[in-house]
Amino acid sequence: MEAPEFAVYLLRKNPRIHAWPYRWVEWPDFRVPAHTLDAVAALREAHERAVSERVEIACGGGVGRTGTAIALLAVMSGVAADDAVAWVRAHYHPRAVETRAQTAWLKRTAELL
Template sequence: MELHPTSRSTSWAKDRPRQHGNHDGCCGPIFRLPKDHDDALDALREAWIRSQRERVEIACDGGHGRTGTALACIAVLDGVSADKAVKFVRERYNPRAVETPWQRRYVAHFTAD
């Protein structure tokens, strides 16, 4: 898995309506978690699958907590353990990624089920 933050990326959420405020279609308000696990799983699985053939953009307002959480969850989908996924994202993307305890717990309990 490679991480390529870039403004020229193709957004996995381009067909999903963006909500106003600090929300996107998947990961909820700043510092929070997705409200609907199944919706988040579908969106992240779609991003993971699309990343096999095209550049995919994962983003939030701050670019650390929710973005890092989403990236770590995608790594989990790829078979990486939750601990290693968070460590990988922090080393390769941003040391402040997955910034809250509840975001770390979300990654720890994230499964493709």
């Protein structure tokens, strides 16, 4: 697998990666980000960089937090906020965005964009 040129890690603790640039978003498992504006800034940067760089979005399990982040990236790319969960489940993982809190956070945060 090719290394990313940039990454966003959605984890409770900073992973302290030294091999490539990254942004850490404090985001406990099955929850929402500790700081919404930090999460939005990191995902905006990933969205912009993905135009010309290999970008990685990752959490511990790769489903709930990652799926929620990808759904927000989809909104940034023009998918309607009301359709983002269905879009990410169809295109990424059928169980993406695992909790009601994640769905509610996605809808609230999409209004900030």
